[in-house]
Amino acid sequence: MKVDGKHTRTIWVEADGWSVGIIDQTALPHRFTTVRLATLADVARAIATMQVRGAPLIGATAAYGVALALRADASDEALERACATLLATRPTAVNLKWALDETVAAVRNRPREERVAAAYRRAAEISDEDVAINQAIGRHGAKLIAAMAANKQPGAPMQVLTHCNAGWLATVDFGTALAPVYVAHDQGVALHVWVDETRPRNQGAALTAWELGQHGVPHTVIADNTGGHLMQHGMVDMVVVGADRVAANGDVCNKIGTYLKALAAKDNNVPFYVGLPSPTIDFSVSDGLTEVPIEQRGADEVATMTGRTADGRVETVRIVPEGSAVANYAFDVTPARLVTGLITERGIVAPRRAALAAAFVERVQGPSRSIAR
């Protein structure tokens, strides 16, 4: 997608041919800056501090992290250590595990001198595959939007609500949940996006609003508390969110608060869709609600807020009294019964065990590159 009119991915190999460039997403929307990652430690820190975030982008970044680690030491032991370090950065998104397994499979059984090149090759493929997958999600989802738009009053825009950021910033390019929005918008479908600010880290206000603005998509930022009221009053035609992990039974683990929006959608007969690439599906997790580990992050993310002062400085302010405890659960699980459909690269799939297994049969039956657990 475009930044100030120039096409940009969220991750790339720098001109030196080996170091890795990323957008520092913690500085958005106030400042667009890039960061150069040169070591495994750089990559682990970038993921843990959420300079890169979003399940698909975390996966691609981790793959490059393996390549950088092997560049320093191409031994089996170093490979193992790199995977363990990267896996520990974020426990919930399954794409991280998937990308590490993919990269390990690509270098395993190769002589050491070939490993670095093989790891870079697989990381680049993972990135390109992500883009292709997201374009397919965009095409399938845009058909859905166009069909719904056809039932609206002429001139009335499709009202889409989204939570957190599952746009191009969460992926290598193009986005998952927002890919259908971008494709429909580019096809000339009138639409408007309600953007949940998504406390505590405000990925909606900071990232989704910014990237929709860069692409010229009409949107309005709202407090996370607002979506239910909008749905009660017919102001939302569909909800579309991303996912950090989808279980074999169709349960959707996504940013904390997603479940509340799914409940409101159900209560008001608003379709609730999830845009996801198939690497986000974890067939080893039978039941999402009980089995997906939910990351708890630092209290400061809730107790403070960072933004820009009127005179242009970036400041962090504390909003919770000293002495009050704070809890910070990063994700929740939306039961499959609340999900209308999963928008995947292979089309719309029902959030049911059998439908998912049928759509991605090679994943269930044991692929050539199986996900080791």
Next chain:
Amino acid sequence: MKVDGKHTRTIWVEADGWSVGIIDQTALPHRFTTVRLATLADVARAIATMQVRGAPLIGATAAYGVALALRADASDEALERACATLLATRPTAVNLKWALDETVAAVRNRPREERVAAAYRRAAEISDEDVAINQAIGRHGAKLIAAMAANKQPGAPMQVLTHCNAGWLATVDFGTALAPVYVAHDQGVALHVWVDETRPRNQGAALTAWELGQHGVPHTVIADNTGGHLMQHGMVDMVVVGADRVAANGDVCNKIGTYLKALAAKDNNVPFYVGLPSPTIDFSVSDGLTEVPIEQRGADEVATMTGRTADGRVETVRIVPEGSAVANYAFDVTPARLVTGLITERGIVAPRRAALAAAFVERVQGPSRSIAR
């Protein structure tokens, strides 16, 4: 309740015998300061800017506003103008209208020279009545909490979730939703409160956490997105919130986001209670969802956040990109079907038209001081 150990109400007549003191709630939790209101304009500004907020406290403040207005001009015309000015400050809370009607009834048909004293008298009565009502709500609700606590593992605290601030800061003293929590806590029931931060104005993080802390009640601040996850995992025993207006059919208008918590409570069989004084019931509104006007407030409340920097300055920071639109609906309506019970000064009332009418029969049949519309 106590501030730094000293008993304090949220509104009082100053030592001069006529000006009105309030706590500036916009400065909490970082600074405890009081403000002196000397004119109708002072009162209207204090309500509109939310230096005072919370349906019961808005009512008491408005009553004093009439007294201050009459002090300057005791004519019928001035009385009418004062009521119109005050009524325009906040459209959703019904206590404002109720308190104005009460005060007008107290001064109407009196000679001008008696009006000021009568208005002060009625404002003081409204304040004292509020305290008595809230103490009764506390007693009834605490019985409920004690009964639920008896079914828990010995030593496990009752887990209560609340949204926004319906504590003593929202009232003259003691609180509505939090009155049962304070009474149960003082009776020695072990409990812990999950405090929704309540964006956009953060009354939970700023006010509820602060007043619970002052009273020594264990609590944890969470992002508004979190409650559903907690309820899914058995970490909430009851939800209790306040109300800005309750319709004759039991629909509850309260701070934006309340509806989402009620949906999650229903989905997880968690009891959902509303603590409210009877002046919050509006028998002239038959259906809350369609008839209660929902206040829209300024975009800045969503686009910015105010807090304290590490070096102690209070700063406002912008968190939404320039150019992104913002919407700010202040309240939503929770349908009666999602409400377990209404904790009133007359006990627990079912959120049903007949039950409400039976409990407050004199309000339905036309009280001597009827609410003019």
